[in-house]
Amino acid sequence: MSVRTVIVTGGAGGVGRALVGRLLDAGMTVITCDIDEDGLKSLVDEHHGRPLHTYVCDVSSHEDCDRFMDAVLAAHPEVDGLVNNAGLYLGQPVWEYDDETIDRVIGSNIKGPVWLSRRFAGHLLPAERRGAIVNLASVAGEVGSSDALYGTVKAGVIGLTKSNAMNFAPHIRVNAVSPGLIVGTAIADRIPDYRYAEYKRQELLDGDIRPEYVADVCAYLLGERSRTLTGAVLRADNGSYPR
Template sequence: MKKLIITGAANGIGRATVEQAIKDGYFVIAADKDRQGLERLQGVHGREVLETHVADFSDPAVIKGFIPALYERHTTIYGLVNNAGIYHGKSVYAYSDEQIDEILNVNLKALVYLSKDFAEREMKHEAPRAIVNISSVAGEVGSCDALYGATKAAVIGLTKANAWNFAPFVRVNAVSPALIHETAIYDTIPEYRRVEYARQEILKDPILPSGVAEVILLLIGEGFRHMTGKVIPVDNGAYPR
């Protein structure tokens, strides 16, 4: 059974990805700061398919220590889904210094450390491995939340760079969702932005976390073994680019 790390696993896209990964036959290592959310997941899935870790990726010590600690328990891990993220939906003027540090840590620095620490340990096996990063349409076309948009643009750059850095054994791709319903972020997005997202969509079936999860698992799987350094939109055709 292949092992897969998923961060931000307790809710939204992360939880849907856990569910899809278990359905597809993976053993999931799920991390989130939401202890109760993880406990709900563990209540549904047995320990033979799910291992949970309470982890706050705004904490630099957690960022740097998470992967090394996992490898004290696991000899090898097949894949990493960097999903944990923060969105405030507010002006750059409204950010405190602490919030700036927090969003940079969770949305970008965590991906830097988790990715390099994972790849460093797995490349020695000289076997196929995969990383999927969760970016956003906001990283491609901009956002009313400048810090969110900036970090998600940086995730795209990191994805492309690490596809080179970790070749030929670890593939690195990104998923770029647009307006995803039934998530904590959805209600935080200003109404005028939700209206604009909906106007741009040329497919009208609302995108749910499960729809994004299906794409993530495709990218992780062997069927996409020839793809790396790519950004795959999940956006109902909005913002052609």
């Protein structure tokens, strides 16, 4: 079963924005949220007349997540896909974090996906409806990161994916995409030069990893052709760090 109505968090830029376009092209209804209100407005302009619905939401806020899901489930009870894409990367060593920023990074990358997945599953499972969740992890969650907190939360995303695949079976498939260094994103702009060079040196395939390429993998995991996959981590990393 391919999903038809999909929530994509963090849809104003990067992989999220590319995925919104990819899913609309495939004839799906897309509901997206972001903290970037201007980015959402430009997204609506770009896809004028298509079945796209946008909300301003900070996924690190439990209140925002509940408000968002209340609105989505009321307006689109048929929703059957969720992509937890929104996240936060600051590109700094752990000793430079204060407690407030630590809480925000954990909120954006871990708590938000937990809250949203719980509401999504709570909507589908009582009716034994089929659906799919895709979580955006990272190579950082598998091999570490110069930003130790980011490596930690992305490892958590992988753990959440595998655990929820068990929790939500057999009705909701839950998988993760683990990208390498995606060019043209905030992460690529913030990553230290030595780490950028290290990523490129480790890639087995030539060419950059672009947001739309990662979006293609996400779209695959939402579709019928990935029907046998749950609890899987698919790497969109040009072969970085073979493992």
